[in-house]
Amino acid sequence: MPPGISFSWSRHRVFRxxxxxxxxxxxxxxxxxxxxxxxxxxxxIGRHSWLFASVCVAATAALWLLTMWCYIIxxxxxxxxxxxxxxxxxxxxxxxxxxxxxxxxxxxxxxxSRDSASRRSHxxxxxxxxxxxxxxxxxxxxSDGEGPLTEEQxxxxxxxxxxxxxxxxQPRYCHKxxxxxxxxxxxxxxxxxxVLKMDHHCPWxxxxxxxxxxxxxxxxxxxxxxxxxxxxxxxxxxxxxxxLNMSDDTELDLNLLIMIVLCIAFALSLMMFAGYxxxxxxxNTTTIESYEENNYRVQASQRSNGSRSKYVNLFDMGxxxxxxxxxxxxxxxxxxxxxxxxxxxxxxPISFEGYNELxxxxx
Numbered sequence: 001m002p003p004g005i006s007f008s009w010s011r012h013r014v015f016r017x018x019x020x021x022x023x024x025x026x027x028x029x030x031x032x033x034x035x036x037x038x039x040x041x042x043x044x045i046g047r048h049s050w051l052f053a054s055v056c057v058a059a060t061a062a063l064w065l066l067t068m069w070c071y072i073i074x075x076x077x078x079x080x081x082x083x084x085x086x087x088x089x090x091x092x093x094x095x096x097x098x099x100x101x102x103x104x105x106x107x108x109x110x111x112x113s114r115d116s117a118s119r120r121s122h123x124x125x126x127x128x129x130x131x132x133x134x135x136x137x138x139x140x141x142x143s144d145g146e147g148p149l150t151e152e153q154x155x156x157x158x159x160x161x162x163x164x165x166x167x168x169x170q171p172r173y174c175h176k177x178x179x180x181x182x183x184x185x186x187x188x189x190x191x192x193x194x195v196l197k198m199d200h201h202c203p204w205x206x207x208x209x210x211x212x213x214x215x216x217x218x219x220x221x222x223x224x225x226x227x228x229x230x231x232x233x234x235x236x237x238x239x240x241x242x243x244l245n246m247s248d249d250t251e252l253d254l255n256l257l258i259m260i261v262l263c264i265a266f267a268l269s270l271m272m273f274a275g276y277x278x279x280x281x282x283x284n285t286t287t288i289e290s291y292e293e294n295n296y297r298v299q300a301s302q303r304s305n306g307s308r309s310k311y312v313n314l315f316d317m318g319x320x321x322x323x324x325x326x327x328x329x330x331x332x333x334x335x336x337x338x339x340x341x342x343x344x345x346x347x348x349p350i351s352f353e354g355y356n357e358l359x360x361x362x363x
Contacts, residue, residue, distance in 0.1 A: 019190070019206035023075055026204055030071075033259055034064050037231050040256045041238050056234055063227040070220035070337045071205075079210025080196035080345045082160070082182050149173055160346060163314065165295045182346040184315070186288060196345030199286040209287075211345035215326050216337035218281060221274035228267035235260045284315045284322040296358060312354035321349070 037060060046053035153173050162183040166172055172181035177194050181187075186198040188208050197211035209217045235256060242253075280290065296314060316322065325348075327333070328340030343349075 019203060022204045023206050026071065029262070030064065030068060033231060033263065034060065036255055036259045037235065040253055041235050044238055044242075045234070056230075059230055060227070063223055063230060066336070067220060067223040067227050070216045070223060073216040073337050074202075074205045074209070074213050074220055075207055077207075077213050077216065079198070079208045080212040082179060082185055082194050082196060082346065083177075162347075163297050163350060165297045167295060169295075169297075183348060184286060184289070185345075197286060197348075198288060199280075200288065211341060212339065214281070215339075215341060218274070218277050218326075219335075219337050221270050221277055225267055225270035225274050228263040228270060232260055232263035232267055235263070281326060282319045282322055283313065284317060284325070285313060289313075296355075312351075312357050314350050314354050314358070315348050316354070317349050317351055325349070 038057075042053055042057060045056060148168070149170050160171070160180045160182045162172060162181070164172060164183050172185075173179070174181050174187050174194050176187055176192075179194065181194060182196065184197045185194050187194045188198065188201050190201045191208055195208045195210040197214070199209040199214060199217075201208045202217075205217075207213070239253075239256060239260060280286065317325070325342045326340075328342070330340070333340050
């Protein structure tokens with residue numbers, strides 16, 4: 001094995017091992033908070049109202065279990081990798097109108113200009129993060145390369161038959177994994193692998209949020225925010241009551257005060273992350289796609305006037321369909337982090353209304 005590959009593989013193993021410190025810290029905080037709440041708050045509430053205490057116990061236990069369940073899945077479930085999925089996919093279904101690239105003899109396949117006979121072009125209103133020359137904040141790493149693909153690489157990349165292409169119009173190909181990149185797939189610089197529908201690499205999970213973990217991640221943020229809000233609200237009321245009715249020999253619980261402050265901070269941050277994640281979910285956009293540009297493989301329309309339209313997200317199928325793509329169509333599965341995501345993470349439903357708009361508005 002070449003030294004560079006060995007070093008890179010060892011480096012990723014070290015990063016992954018060190019990445020479990022935030023995981024251990026998060027699990028520790030979850031256990032510490034529920035124990036502090038159960039021993040410090042619930043008994044006092046029960047002395048005043050057993051009914052309210054019972055409701056608090058049931059709600060806290062449910063939210064804690066759901067938060068823990070979602071978190072464990074986010075940490076240990078594989079978010080999805082193109083390995084074994086990059087097989088021949090004919091141009092049918094949602095990709096039936098996507099033009100096929102012609103592979104030149106030298107291994108290059110550049111997008112033709114508007115004046116050429118085929119009038120094929122790529123609409124570069126957005127680019128992928130791993131087309132950049134540096135490492136983005138999301139953990140997506142440059143791996144597409146800049147030179148033309150070899151004939152073998154081109155052949156392997158075309159087996160996936162994606163609608164997104166590189167800047168030069170060629171299929172997306174990961175030179176680090178030595179394999180094709182399906183649509184919305186990116187190479188994670190921390191995990192050292194390509195991830196299907198990569199959203200970002202989360203250090204608190206020591207894992208990527210991707211095709212198979214997006215639902216669990218969104219639910220973790222929602223349940224985590226509700227759990228912290230419940231603990232902060234009821235504990236703050238208890239603490240305020242203790243302050244107003246404390247005697248000279250009464251000691252305030254510093255451990256409980258720390259928990260209240262942490263719960264308020266985590267509740268606010270999780271609410272913001274949850275709101276943004278739900279917005280991305282409903283618009284069928286990943287974090288990487290929200291600030292980077294995609295190159296689409298587009299056959300220009302004969303009516304093209306050369307003007308540039310506003311950006312159209314070809315994967316946006318409307319709020320309802322975007323939601324059911326990840327959470328499924330059965331309502332009672334929306335509340336638990338079971339696998340309900342539609343598809344295989346390689347090909348996605350495409351909005352042909354937006355596709356036709358791109359065809360008519362290519363530079």
